[in-house]
């Protein structure tokens with residue numbers, strides 16, 4: 001069959017206009033959208049799933065790692081709202097505690113209500129698919145596709161919070177992925193949940209012959225389990241070796257993850273005789289790393305190791321280097337235990353600025369960083385902090401009618417700190 005490229009042309013309506021368009025509604029995107037709206041901008045948020053929260057909700061990752069105080073007003077509000085639903089663990093400062101559990105189903109409600117309170121125009125089931133860029137590197141419209149089909153979204157400033165730098169990539173700006181020598185990304189992990197039943201209700205759910213039978217603990221893939229409220233466990237299952245930015249590889253990862261989940265469930269039910277039944281599995285595999293932008297500055301692991309300060313700091317990271325080995329499914333890490341700890345470090349505004357772009361910032365796990373720096377800065381607390389800063393900067397650019405790069409970065413830093421972000425290191 002002839003597979004030469006085709007030209008695809010279609011007239012589509014400019015259905016949406018905004019000051020600031022945020023693409024991707026994970027922790028970074030929600031924080032960016034709310035922060036820009038709080039600064040007076042007209043904001044639209046595009047999310048491909050039925051809920052916002054990204055990895056934190058659709059990915060089933062239900063623990064904020066790192067420091068949960070001083071991350072900024074938006075994150076503080078998220079914690080306060082979770083607290084109102086009794087859906088977040090009490091505060092313990094980092095590093096006395098390195099994570100804070102929350103209920104990810106409640107988080108989905110909290111984030112949606114937060115966006116609506118900030119008058120953010122929210123489009124769910126809507127995928128960013130393409131972008132129109134002028135010759136001088138300015139994005140004019142994004143093409144999004146929801147239930148109504150492809151439509152254009154025109155905005156003055158854009159923030160790429162897709163986690164995969166999809167906007168930067170589609171616009172033709174440089175992006176990178178994975179570790180430097182072979183592009184292998186930090187592994188994905190599937191989150192699934194089991195509920196505990198009475199001994200008499202215990203069953204082996206997995207029929208023989210469907211999946212590989214694991215009968216020895218040694219043969220188990222890395223599976224981390226922790227309590228998920230009373231009578232339930234959250235389980236995290238490592239699935240390495242797939243490229244999250246490739247359609248077929250991402251599909252293969254999802255298929256393998258569900259098969260492995262059944263193998264692991266079978267092991268716990270038959271070998272360890274646990275009275276656990278599969279409750280649910282998150283609808284999407286958790287993605288630690290996709291593409292990252294190439295920014296005006298690339299945060300490096302050396303910056304983290306020395307706790308580098310930047311004048312244009314807009315976020316602070318504290319979490320250790322959580323670099324799971326990308327090429328096996330055991331509990332293995334790229335670094336040894338002694339090399340994991342880093343002092344508090346700054347993330348500069350330049351790491352959110354897409355190189356050569358005029359009106360595009362990025363925030364969250366697609367910031368400009370090397371893989372090891374990402375392994376720390378990708379935690380949700382830090383993603384929210386970056387998101388808030390990007391939202392503040394995008395709104396300031398709209399107000400001042402300039403590009404984010406032309407803003408006074410010290411002003412942005414001051415605004416970010418005024419909005420509750422602790423940048424002290």
Ligand SMILES: Cc1cc2nc3c(=O)[nH]c(=O)nc-3n(C[C@H](O)[C@H](O)[C@H](O)COP(=O)(O)OP(=O)(O)OC[C@H]3O[C@@H](n4cnc5c(N)ncnc54)[C@H](O)[C@@H]3O)c2cc1C
Pocket residue numbers: 023024025026027028029046047048049052053054055056059061062063064065066099126127128129161162163164166188189190236285286287288363364365366378379380381383
């Ligand atoms: C298995 C696993 C365990 C982790 N454990 C922890 C932990 O315990 N604590 C912690 O703090 N962090 C943890 N992390 C890291 C953390 O969850 C993520 O790095 C963080 O949530 C990333 O936030 P984000 O907003 O940058 O990206 P994401 O959460 O990935 O959000 C991106 C959003 O963009 C949307 N999107 C993507 N493409 C498009 C498109 N084309 N159109 C429209 N929408 C789009 C996605 O649907 C998603 O909602 C873990 C990650 C994984 C994978």
